Amino acid sequence: MKIIELKETVTASNDRDAAVLRGELKEKGTLLINLMASPGAGKTTLLERTIRDLKDRHRIAVMEADVDSDVDAVRIEKIGAKAVQAHTDGMCHMDAGMTRRALEALGDEPFDLVVLENVGNLICPAEFDTGAGKCVMLLSVPEGDDKPLKYPLMFSVSDVLIITKTDVAPYFDFDFDACVARAKRLNPNIEIFAVSSKTGEGFEAWENWLNQAVKDWKNEPGKTIKEN
Amino acid sequence: MHEMGIILHLAKSLEETAEKEKIKKITRVTLEVGEVSGIMTDYFTDCWDYFKKRHPVLDTAALEIETIPAVTYCSSCEKTYPTVQYGRTCPHCGSGETWLIQGNECIIKEIEVED
Numbered sequence: 001m002k003i004i005e006l007k008e009t010v011t012a013s014n015d016r017d018a019a020v021l022r023g024e025l026k027e028k029g030t031l032l033i034n035l036m037a038s039p040g041a042g043k044t045t046l047l048e049r050t051i052r053d054l055k056d057r058h059r060i061a062v063m064e065a066d067v068d069s070d071v072d073a074v075r076i077e078k079i080g081a082k083a084v085q086a087h088t089d090g091m092c093h094m095d096a097g098m099t100r101r102a103l104e105a106l107g108d109e110p111f112d113l114v115v116l117e118n119v120g121n122l123i124c125p126a127e128f129d130t131g132a133g134k135c136v137m138l139l140s141v142p143e144g145d146d147k148p149l150k151y152p153l154m155f156s157v158s159d160v161l162i163i164t165k166t167d168v169a170p171y172f173d174f175d176f177d178a179c180v181a182r183a184k185r186l187n188p189n190i191e192i193f194a195v196s197s198k199t200g201e202g203f204e205a206w207e208n209w210l211n212q213a214v215k216d217w218k219n220e221p222g223k224t225i226k227e228n
Numbered sequence: 229m230h231e232m233g234i235i236l237h238l239a240k241s242l243e244e245t246a247e248k249e250k251i252k253k254i255t256r257v258t259l260e261v262g263e264v265s266g267i268m269t270d271y272f273t274d275c276w277d278y279f280k281k282r283h284p285v286l287d288t289a290a291l292e293i294e295t296i297p298a299v300t301y302c303s304s305c306e307k308t309y310p311t312v313q314y315g316r317t318c319p320h321c322g323s324g325e326t327w328l329i330q331g332n333e334c335i336i337k338e339i340e341v342e343d
Contacts, residue, residue, distance in 0.1 A: 001255065002343055006245065006336045010234055010259070013241040091233050123266065124230050149316065153332075 014128055017096035021103075021131030031217040032099075032114050034132035036154065039120030041140040042164040044072045045197040047115060051081045053207055058112040058214055063102040065094045065119050072117060082106060093124035096131045113214050122151040133217055136160040141174045148182035155186045160193070162206060167196040231267060234334065235275040239283055241336065246285045249341075254289045256340035262331040263298040263312055289339075298331025 009015070025032050037043050044064075051060055061082040064072040067090055076083035086102040088094060094102075099116060106114070116132060118125040137158040139147050142165060148155045155161065161183050163176070176194065183190055191209060195202035242254060261267050273291055280286040298311035304323035311331055313319075318326055 002341050003338050004245075004249065004251075004341060005338045007338075008241065008336055010238045010241065010334045010336060012336075013244055014237050092230055093233060095233070095237070124233060128233070152328075 011128060014095050014097070017100070018129035018131040021096050021100055022133060025131065025133065026217070028110065029218040030111050030114055031134065031214050032103075032116060032130070032132040033213075034094075034116050034118055034125070034130045034135045035138070036118045036122070036125045036135065036158070037120060037138035038122050038140075038143060041120070041138040041143065042197055043117050043120070043138055044075055046138060046162065046164060046195070047076060047117065048079055049197045049200065049203065050207060050210070051076065052079055053203065054113075054210070055080055057211070059110065060113045060115070061106050061109075061111045063099070063106065063114065063116045065098070065102070065117060067091075067119065082109070082111075088119055092119055092121050093128050094118050094130050095128045099130040099132075112218075113210075122147065122154045126151070126154040126157050134159045134213055136162065138162045138164050139179070140165040141169050141172050144172075145175045145179035145182070148179065148186055152186050155183050155190065158187065158190060160191045160209065163192065163194040164197060166194050166201055167198050231272045231275045232279075234267065235272070235279050238276075238336065239279060239286060242286060242339065243283060245339070246341075251285065251339075251341045253342040254286055254339050255342060256290045256292060257286075258292045258294060258337045258339070260294050260296050260333055260335040260337045262296045262333040264328065264331045265334050267334060269293050269295075294337065296331055296333055299329050300326045301329045302326045 035043055047062060062076045063084050063086055065086045065088055066072065067088055070085040073083040073085040084102055084105045086098060088098065094116060116130055135158045137154055139161060180192055183192060193202055193206040195206055246254060261269065276291045280289055299308050300311040301308050302318035302320060302323055303325045305318060305321040307320045309319050311328060316326055317324055
């Protein structure tokens, strides 16, 4: 018998796959966004409005990840973007391997922006790198301003926090300042937008950020990705 | 099915290591799991026992779990305290400016292999 000391995280193989995928997407000039939130936070509704506003500017596709059904992919296709439905077979998150297979299902057509709508869940998706260039999370007003305290990892790994459903804010005691302070404490660099997908409030700032991110992804030189 | 997802990645990482190091049989896997990593060890072991049978290099491997205690650091009084007992509020000074410094890990510490 022989003991081999490894000292690597359980997700090390996924982290390697994710880094390779990110490098390939960088070369193609395709920005992959990993969109994460609780079930019902408004991921698909936010995407519908965003795609409607930006589809003439960028070539956009969406990968819908769910445990079952294709209702979200059908909604996205209705507004004119290419969509594929990825089933996770009961798993609570997407990993880099599943993301690669979903990207392959989109075909050879070039895209400027691909959004992975991850499984609705604030815990597991945060732990698995999908290979995305940017992570964007949503938090809806009805969920409450205390979520950064309860799900710190999700707020720590996200580049952007979008507070959604601001149109219903008068009916809830959501403290925007407290929420922003809690999120910034976990992640000082997080960009925060407050929007209503119903009225369009706040969309200009979010879409400006997204346009810039798509542009930067194509123009900024990529880091050399080494396979271990 | 959080535990199942982690087991899938654990098995893949171990298979990659076995291939690289030309290992035929792994007989024991030791993990370090943080107290607040959210992994339920009983359920985790069940998933392992079910899943290892699909991988010839792992099918007889025992899973051993070492728990890493969760420790929080208070940036107001610069002391540490046990997270599980006191949560987010520092028991020394009552501050909420506290950070988890360990206890969220899931690390493959070592493996035992046949010569």
